[in-house]
Amino acid sequence: MKNLVFVVICFYASLFSFAQDKEKLFTIDSHSYYTDEFLRVYNKNLDLVKDDSQKDLDKYLELFLGYKLKVEKAYKLGLQNDQKYISELASYRSQLAKNYLNDTKVTNALIEEAYDRMKNEVKASHILIMVDESAKPEDTLKAYNKILDLKKRVDKGENFDNIAAQYSEDPSAKENKGDLGYFSAFRMVYAFENAAFNTPIGKVSKPFRTRFGYHILKVVDKRENRGEVTVAHIMILKNKEAAEGKEKQTIEDIYKKIKQGESFESLANQFSEDKSSALKGGLLQRFGSGQLTSPEFENISFSLTDKNQISEPFQSQFGWHIVKLIEKHPVQTLEEVKYELENKVRRDERSLLITNSLAKKVRGKYTFVADETVLNKIKKAVTKEYYANNWTIPVDGNEIKGQIAIINNDQIINAEDFMKFLFSQQKNGAKTEPISKLVDEQFEKWSDEKLIEYYDNNLESEFSEFKFVMDEYRDGLLLFDLMDKEIWTKAKTDTIGLSEFYNDHKNDYxxxxxxxxxxxxxxxxxxxxxxxxxxxxxxxxxxxxxxxxxxxxxxxxxxxxxxxxxxxxxxxxxxxxxxxxxxxxxxxxxxxxxxxxxxxxxxKKMEECKGKLVSDYQQYLENNWVSELKKEFSVKVDQDVFNKVKRQLSK
The missing domain is CATH 3.10.50 (Chitinase A; domain 3)
Incomplete structure (x- = not known):
């Protein structure tokens, strides 16, 4: 629900920011709102509006006022200080920033790699030792040593499946012995996908890490991608309360009627218990290997070769099925799927590679001036214990405190920041000698990170559209939290109010x-x-x-x-x-x-229409709520300015 509502909120919010010559259109208490925002509302959606009555500027102003009143109420309640809101806003910003932290050359290489992998499928099993990404070094090392020990046991000839069932921390491993079935590109996290496609059939990978922990995997088979398939099905659900064998008898009766020449689609419409597809003659959305939770269903579907071919009844973990082949869809060409792949790459962990490629770009864009004197002092403070992951930051090193670098003449970075970075990196087992050269390497890596961070932090000033979208997210998230607090939760928990609303409107249900x-x-x-x-x-x-x-x-x-x-x-x-x-x-x-x-x-009784009733009660509360907000806040519209907007838009 939150995702859906947030999309709606952001749709409205996206109407409310645009840089033009502006005049004050109205105030809510002491907060001023300007014509540029309102003009953006109207101009952006003009082509989307089908009904001329919806182009009414007075109605748009009411919508705009209602939206801003809700945002003002959210700030008045202090919702912007909620830690969950702050974290979620930061998360959205991080996602949005990925679209700006891009390198075309790297992106195209990743698209081509993904397409080459899409043409194939890998069948693999894995063993997982879980460890959090932010785990302490000692916990990370413990997990790594554990997966390494399991890898050695497999290399000595112990059965991979048995070890997976006994030691893997994947919750499903006890039953499936680590078996993941067939999958292609984008079905697994990127590091896992790399290991699967780069490991030969019958071999076990080296230990590798994902956000879930450390893995080893065994590649069982590789084959050409079967593409996707469109099928229709008739389904009789598994029913524990039904007499034994009743589902099987029912599906076999239906199958006999098909063999007698009756319409598959009509029978699906009458008898299939998959309600989402029954009215469409059993038609399902197209799918590929690994997209369904039933390998039996997938395999039967792909085994059909001729259009309109119908399978015999078969059982899955969900019940009994009969499948009819509608169409097979081979893997598309690179040109046909390039846009889709680019979007997937941007949403995938691959995007980290694109972000890292910005280092060279930002070095040319911004200045980074280091204090060599402070850097040399740090080099002397780092001892050979660093190689053994035993080095600690000196506590009495007053001479290495203070500024170590400045970015673009406006952001000062202190030496403590680099020292903490050095400390965190020693667990990665750097081997470069002498130690001064190792510190130089780490300083170069840290400098790149700081420059990218500076670029990221200044996206609002670099790109006006980024600033607009962030403003939209900020207000949209606040509005969601406010609506949840003032409307949605109340509608679900206010049993007395809901009952009164039902009694007043029961003839609507x-x-x-x-x-x-x-x-x-x-x-x-x-x-x-x-x-x-x-x-x-x-x-x-x-x-x-x-x-x-x-x-x-x-x-x-x-x-x-x-x-x-x-x-x-x-x-x-x-x-x-x-x-x-x-x-x-x-x-x-x-x-x-x-x-x-x-x-x-x-x-209908209340419990028989609860979903629609709660939804209507929410709308009722919201409509009354906007009226109450207009009483709570002082709203003043400059009618002369609004008339000027009307004249401007009528030209």
């Missing part, structure tokens, strides 16, 4: 007329006539199916439940009361229904 029915269908009219006679005599559904489904042939199938009167085929019956209906036909099928109860239209 009505059940249509509903029928409790047993619905029988067949492609043969004589069969359905026999079924109707049995229903009239009060025979059970089991009895009817036993009498009519003869010689291992499914002539009739049933569907029971409480349905609204306009569902599926029910409108054809024109039901007035309980009892057995006449026979109707639709889409090459004949139907008869036994109506066990007719439930007249009536308001």
């Amino acid at each position: 009505m059940w249509k007329k509903r029928l409790d029915v047993d619905l029988l269908s067949s492609t043969d009219e004589k069969t359905i006539e026999k079924a109707r006679k049995y229903l009239k005599k009060g025979k059970s559904l089991e009895y009817i199916k036993e009498k009519l489904n003869l010689d291992d042939k499914v002539n009739i199938i049933e569907k029971s439940g409480v349905f609204e009167e306009d569902s599926d085929v029910l409108p054809e019956f024109k039901v007035k009361s309980k009892g057995v209906t006449n026979i109707v036909s639709k889409d090459n099928y004949f139907f008869v229904a036994n109506v066990k109860e007719v439930k007249e239209a009536q308001p």
